[in-house]
Every structure is written in C-alpha cells, then in structure tokens.
Amino acid sequence: MLQLASRIGRAKPSAIMQVAEKAKRLKAEGRDIISFSIGVPNFLPGPHVYAAAAEALKHDSGQYGSNRGPDALIDAFIVHMAEIGLTGYTRANCATGIGAKHVIYNLCEALLDEGDTIAFPTPYWTSYVDIAEILNAKIDLLPCPATQNYKLTPAQLDAALAKKPRVFLFNNPSNPTGMVYSKDEITALADVIAKYPDTWVITDDIYNRMVFDGVGYHNFVHARPELRDRVIFIDSLSKTYGMPGWRVGFMAGPEVVAQAVVTMNSNHITNLPEVTTAAALAALSGPQDIPTQKCAEFQAKRDQVMAVMDSIPGLVCPRPEGAFYVFPDISCAFGKTHGPSGTAIKNDVDFCNALLEAKGVACVPGSAFGEPRALRISYTCPTPQLQPGLERFREFFAELA
Numbered sequence: 050m051l052q053l054a055s056r057i058g059r060a061k062p063s064a065i066m067q068v069a070e071k072a073k074r075l076k077a078e079g080r081d082i083i084s085f086s087i088g089v090p091n092f093l094p095g096p097h098v099y100a101a102a103a104e105a106l107k108h109d110s111g112q113y114g115s116n117r118g119p120d121a122l123i124d125a126f127i128v129h130m131a132e133i134g135l136t137g138y139t140r141a142n143c144a145t146g147i148g149a150k151h152v153i154y155n156l157c158e159a160l161l162d163e164g165d166t167i168a169f170p171t172p173y174w175t176s177y178v179d180i181a182e183i184l185n186a187k188i189d190l191l192p193c194p195a196t197q198n199y200k201l202t203p204a205q206l207d208a209a210l211a212k213k214p215r216v217f218l219f220n221n222p223s224n225p226t227g228m229v230y231s232k233d234e235i236t237a238l239a240d241v242i243a244k245y246p247d248t249w250v251i252t253d254d255i256y257n258r259m260v261f262d263g264v265g266y267h268n269f270v271h272a273r274p275e276l277r278d279r280v281i282f283i284d285s286l287s288k289t290y291g292m293p294g295w296r297v298g299f300m301a302g303p304e305v306v307a308q309a310v311v312t313m314n315s316n317h318i319t320n321l322p323e324v325t326t327a328a329a330l331a332a333l334s335g336p337q338d339i340p341t342q343k344c345a346e347f348q349a350k351r352d353q354v355m356a357v358m359d360s361i362p363g364l365v366c367p368r369p370e371g372a373f374y375v376f377p378d379i380s381c382a383f384g385k386t387h388g389p390s391g392t393a394i395k396n397d398v399d400f401c402n403a404l405l406e407a408k409g410v411a412c413v414p415g416s417a418f419g420e421p422r423a424l425r426i427s428y429t430c431p432t433p434q435l436q437p438g439l440e441r442f443r444e445f446f447a448e449l450a
C-alpha cells in the first residue's frame with residue numbers, strides 16, 4: 050500500500066482548534082456558549098486598511114511579486130521596528146511570510162537539520178512542538194511552572210545553552226501565559242546568550258505592542274546589540290491590527306537568514322498577494338489609534354479576569370502583563386468531582402470538558418501548551434460576555450466537591 054511520508058505521522062491537528070470545534074458544535078445545538086478558547090483579537094482593522102486593499106484591486110494586482118515582500122512593506126516594517134527600539138535593519142535583513150507561523154516554519158526549515166536540537170521554555174505556543182516534530186528536530190523543553198511565574202531563569206538558560214542547541218526559541222509576551230519579561234530579566238538572559246555563540250535565537254515577539262502596566266517591550270538585541278548576528282525577531286499583523294486572516298508575518302535578522310527565508314518563499318508561496326500587502330502597508334504606516342486603544346482595553350479586561358482568578362481559593366494565577374491570555378494553575382481541582390453526577394476531574398482535559406458541558410465556557414487545556422496543571426483563558430470575547438463567563442468559571446470552582 051502507498052505510504053505517506055513519515056513526517057506526516059508526526060504532525061498533529063491543533064489541540065486548540067479541537068476545543069473550539071466542540072464549542073462550535075454545542076453552540077449549533079442551541080447551547081449558550083461563551084468561548085475563551087481561540088486566540089483571536091476579535092476586532093477589525095481600521096477603514097484605511099480596507100480602502101488600501103480596495104484601491105489595490107483597481108490596479109494590476111494579479112501579478113507575481115517579490116519573494117521577500119514588496120520594498121514599501123519592508124520599509125514600513127523597518128520603521129515599525131525602529132519605533133520599538135530595533136534600529137539599523139535594512140531590507141536585506143528582512144523577509145515576509147504568510148503569517149508569523151509560516152515565517153517560523155520557514156526559519157526552522159532553514160536553521161535545523163534532522164536531529165538538531167531546538168530548546169524553548171514550556172508553557173509554549175503549541176505550533177513550536179508541531180513544527181519541530183515535522184522537521185524531526187530534537188526538542189529540549191525548559192520547564193517554567195507557575196511557581197516561577199512561567200518565566201525562564203538565567204540559570205535554566207545557561208544549562209540549556211551549555212548543551213549547544215542549534216536554536217533557542219523565545220516568546221515574549223507569551224502565548225499562553227501572557228507573561229512579559231522586564232528589562233532586567235531580558236538583560237540577564239541576554240548576558241547568558243552572549244556566552245554561547247553556537248546557538249541561533251528566535252524571538253517570537255508578535256505581541257510586542259500589547260504590553261501593559263508600563264513594563265515596555267524588551268528584546269535581547271536592546272540589551273546586547275552584538276547579538277544581532279544571531280537573533281531573529283518575528284512580528285505579525287494578526288493580533289496587533291485585528292488581521293489574523295490576512296496572513297502577514299515578518300522576520301528581521303542576519304542577512305543570510307533573511308535570504309534563506311526568501312529562498313524558501315520562492316519555493317512554496319512565491320509572494321504575498323498584492324491586495325494583502327497593500328492592506329498590510331496601510332495598517333503599519335497608517336493611524337495607530339486602534340492598536341493603542343485595544344491594548345488599553347485588553348489591560349482593563351486582564352484586570353477583570355484577574356479579579357475573579359484572585360478570588361478563587363486554591364487557584365494560582367501569575368499576573369500577566371501582555372497579550373490577551375491568562376493561564377491559571379487549576380491543579381487544586383484535580384481529584385475532585387463536579388455536579389450531581391459526580392463528574393471526576395482528574396486532569397486539565399477533564400476540567401475543561403466538564404466546564405464546557407456544565408457551564409458552557411470553553412477554555413483550552415494547558416496540556417496543549419505543555420503545562421497540564423493549567424488552562425488558558427483568552428479574554429478577547431465581546432465585553433458583555435466576559436463577566437458572565439468569569440462568573441460561571443467561579444461557580445464551577447465553588448461547586449467542586
């Protein structure tokens with residue numbers, strides 16, 4: 050019998066989408082469902098973005114384009130980076146892709162041979178594992194539990210880099226935890242990275258414009274400019290501009306790495322569609338009031354979620370300072386039962402299933418992110434749904450026996 054390639058046996062469908070699908074099914078059956086499951090920003094880009102896309106359609110927009118991305122878009126990205134203190138990049142340092150996910154996939158293809166090691170902290174964004182597994186890379190998970198605020202320590206990084214992984218992948222602000230590293234924390238990690246020149250560093254920082262409480266966004270390159278020789282910065286329009294389906298992602302790093310991504314693009318996507326890049330250019334270079342306003346809204350919603358998390362006895366929930374996720378450690382519920390039929394809660398998956406069935410609230414089990422003691426709440430749902438969803442969550446806890 051004809052076989053598929055072995056890498057397909059290693060690829061898994063997204064655990065996050067499975068929860069979202071179940072919530073959708075229950076909703077279609079008429080249940081009142083509040084979804085805290087998928088990480089979509091839930092707002093639309095400004096009218097100037099649609100206007101730019103419509104304008105592009107009027108021109109000869111169906112031609113092949115640049116494998117790197119159009120010059121105007123790359124230039125706008127370079128300006129955007131300069132605004133967050135990442136200066137001195139040229140077009141040759143940059144490349145685009147069909148969303149950050151595609152850029153990360155391309156980068157991993159470009160940097161990792163089969164059997165090479167990629168190290169990253171856990172909790173992690175699910176696709177890191179899936180991409181590494183498809184490429185048959187070895188994964189070194191660096192556990193960062195709630196007790197250490199889900200953050201990597203310099204000592205942990207030192208031990209990991211001493212093993213000379215080919216790639217260290219870092220995500221700040223974090224999906225799923227929402228944690229943000231302070232300037233001092235980034236500096237301490239950058240000092241460790243500087244000791245180990247054999248490792249490429251990918252910083253997946255797509256939530257860099259969603260940082261609260263004045264903490265600011267910091268990158269290893271801010272702390273140690275010489276690390277630019279091997280740090281690759283990832284950005285995306287998906288979350289910041291409410292454009293997840295437009296699929297525009299970016300990278301900036303050493304020229305040789307950007308060129309590798311361009312070569313990968315030339316062999317699978319060729320180019321981003323012109324209508325998309327026109328919209329992306331308008332988003333990056335137009336008025337920035339929507340991202341600014343959404344960041345303030347998310348900070349207020351974070352406070353609303355944390356007020357409920359902090360009121361639940363036994364629950365441990367480090368306070369996030371960015372993105373739009375909260376990641377409570379719910380392990381105090383394990384071993385208990387819920388409801389008159391005594392549904393057993395043995396783990397995070399049982400918890401999320403029972404919460405969805407009993408209260409119609411969809412969350413993603415932490416095991417999807419390598420942390421089975423927790424679950425992820427994505428709080429971008431319409432504002433009127435947030436408090437009722439949180440109240441149902443609190444009720445569910447109170448009913449555990």
Ligand SMILES: Cc1ncc(COP(=O)(O)O)c(C=O)c1O
Nearest residue numbers: 088148149150174224285287298
């Ligand atoms: C940490 C992180 N990196 C990358 C991505 C992918 O973003 P994009 O939509 O640009 O592919 C996501 C999306 O959820 C994410 O949370």
